[in-house]
Amino acid sequence: MSWFRPWQPLEEREGETMGISGEQVQQWDREHVFHSWSAQDQISPLAVAQADGAIFSDYQGKEYIDFSSQLVYTNLGHQHPRLVAAVQQQAEKLATIAPAFANDARSELAYLLSEIAPDGLDYVFFTNGGADANEYAIRMAREYTGRTKVLSMYRSYHGATGSMIHITGDPRRWDNEKSTGDSFHGHHFFGPYLYRSAFWATTPEEEAERALAHVERQIQLEGPDTIAAIIVESVVGTNGILVPPPGYLAGLRKLCDRYGICYIADEVMAGFGRTGQWFGFQHFDVEPDLITFAKGVNSGYVPLGGVIMRREIRDTFAHRPFPGGLTYSGHPLACAVGVESIKVFRDEDILGRVQDLGDRIVRPALEEMMNRHSIIGDVRGLGMFWAVELVWDKETKEPLVPFIPQPEQLQPMKDLMAACVERGVWPLMVSNRFHLTPPLTIQEDELRTGLERFDAALSTFNSAAYRRA
The missing domain is CATH 3.40.640.10 (Type I PLP-dependent aspartate aminotransferase-like (Major domain))
Structure with a gap:
C-alpha cells in the first residue's frame, strides 16, 4: 500500500508551520552550498518540497517518479512510516x-x-x-x-x-x-x-x-x-x-x-x-x-x-x-x-516483490523498448537495478556520449534527461546510460507509468539535431 499524500502548498498543510519558499531555498543553495562532483556555476539543483513513497515534489507542486532512488539508496522509499x-x-x-x-x-x-x-x-x-x-x-x-x-x-x-x-x-x-x-x-x-x-x-x-x-x-x-x-x-x-x-x-x-x-x-x-x-x-x-x-x-x-x-x-x-x-x-x-x-x-516480502516486478514488468518493458528505439544498444540488470545503454549506431556500438566527453558532447544525454524530467520521471543519468533504480516499494502502477514516461522521453530523440565531433 502506498503512503503517499497528495502534494499541497506548504501554507495549506494542516497543522504544519509554513516553511521558506522554493526561491529562498535555491538562493541560499547558490550562495552557500558547495555541491559534490559539480562545476558550481553550471548547476541549478531542483528544490524539493516533499517526498513520499516513490514520488517527490517541487515547490510548484510538480511530482516526479523517483526512478533513481536518489543515489540508489532509498530502497524502502521516501518517508516510510515505520x-x-x-x-x-x-x-x-x-x-x-x-x-x-x-x-x-x-x-x-x-x-x-x-x-x-x-x-x-x-x-x-x-x-x-x-x-x-x-x-x-x-x-x-x-x-x-x-x-x-x-x-x-x-x-x-x-x-x-x-x-x-x-x-x-x-x-x-x-x-x-x-x-x-x-x-x-x-x-x-x-x-x-x-x-x-x-x-x-x-x-x-x-x-x-x-x-x-x-x-x-x-x-x-x-x-x-x-x-x-x-x-x-x-x-x-x-x-x-x-x-x-x-x-x-x-x-x-x-x-x-x-x-x-x-x-x-x-x-x-x-x-x-x-x-x-x-x-x-x-x-x-x-x-x-x-x-x-x-x-x-x-x-x-x-x-x-x-x-x-x-x-x-x-x-x-x-x-x-x-x-x-x-x-x-x-x-x-x-x-x-x-x-x-x-x-x-x-x-512485506520485499525480496520476492523485487524479483517479481523486475522479471514481470521491468525486463520485458526495457527489452521491448530496445527493439523499437534505434539508440538503445543494450539493457541489462537484475531486480530493480537496470541500465539502458544508448548508442549512435547499434552495429558499431558507438556510445551516445564518449568515454571522456567534451561539454558539448554531453548535450544529447542532457536533452533526454530534460525530456524525462518534463514528463515527471527522474532516472539516474550516467555517461551514455540511464540507470533505472526505483524504490523497491514502488507501486506497480507507478512503475508502469514511469517506464511509459521514460519511453516517451526516448521518443523525442532526433539524431539529425546533433553535430557529432
Whole structure:
C-alpha cells in the first residue's frame, strides 16, 4: 500500500508551520552550498518540497517518479512510516552514545546482519557510509594478510575518501591523483562486460573464462604475496550496472583462495534487495571474506555503513587493538532504522516483490523498448537495478556520449534527461546510460507509468539535431 499524500502548498498543510519558499531555498543553495562532483556555476539543483513513497515534489507542486532512488539508496522509499517512527522512538529513548558503549539498536542490527550474511560472517564494524566501509575493509584485509596491494576493476566505484578514490577504477580518480599522488597501492584490472568485451568474447562463458585468466595474470605479475585483497562490486553499479557472467565471481573466489587473498564484496549499491536478494553475490553461489554495505541498509534515513567480516578476520584483533575507529560508529539513530528496515523487508516480502516486478514488468518493458528505439544498444540488470545503454549506431556500438566527453558532447544525454524530467520521471543519468533504480516499494502502477514516461522521453530523440565531433 502506498503512503503517499497528495502534494499541497506548504501554507495549506494542516497543522504544519509554513516553511521558506522554493526561491529562498535555491538562493541560499547558490550562495552557500558547495555541491559534490559539480562545476558550481553550471548547476541549478531542483528544490524539493516533499517526498513520499516513490514520488517527490517541487515547490510548484510538480511530482516526479523517483526512478533513481536518489543515489540508489532509498530502497524502502521516501518517508516510510515505520522507518520514520524508528527514528522518532530511538531519539526519545537514546539519541546518541559513543561507540565504546553497547546499545540495543547497534547490537540488534549486528545480530540481524549476521543472520542474513553467509555462515561464518558473524561480526560487524559500523561506519558512516560506503566509502569508509570500503576503507576499513581494506585496512582489515591488510592487517589480516600482512600485505599491502589491492586489486579492483577499472569500471568500478568504491568511494571518494583519500584512499578509496584511488582504489576506484573510473576516471574520477584522475584529478585526485594530480593533487595527492597515488600512494595507496591500488591496481586495476578489466572486469567482465560482454557488450563491450575487452577480451573479444562472444558468449557469457567466454567472457567469464577470459576475464578470470586476465585477473590471474594480473595477480602473478603484481606478485601474489603482495596482494591483500581483491575488491569488486557484486553487480557493478555506477559504472554500468554490469551483471557478472555465470562462473565469474565463483572463479574469483577460487583465485583468492589459491593465492591467500581476501575477497571483499562491495555491496554498497547492490545490497539490501536492490537485485532481489539481500546481497548481490547471493545470485552467484559465492561467499566473500568481507562484505561492505551502506545505502539500502536503512534507505539513507540516517547515514550508516559497515563491514561484515569472517570470524578469522575478527580474531586477528582478539588480543591486539584494531588500528581504527569512528566517532559515530554504530550511531543508535542510524542502527534503529536499520533494524526496522530488515523487519520491513521480511514482513512485506520485499525480496520476492523485487524479483517479481523486475522479471514481470521491468525486463520485458526495457527489452521491448530496445527493439523499437534505434539508440538503445543494450539493457541489462537484475531486480530493480537496470541500465539502458544508448548508442549512435547499434552495429558499431558507438556510445551516445564518449568515454571522456567534451561539454558539448554531453548535450544529447542532457536533452533526454530534460525530456524525462518534463514528463515527471527522474532516472539516474550516467555517461551514455540511464540507470533505472526505483524504490523497491514502488507501486506497480507507478512503475508502469514511469517506464511509459521514460519511453516517451526516448521518443523525442532526433539524431539529425546533433553535430557529432
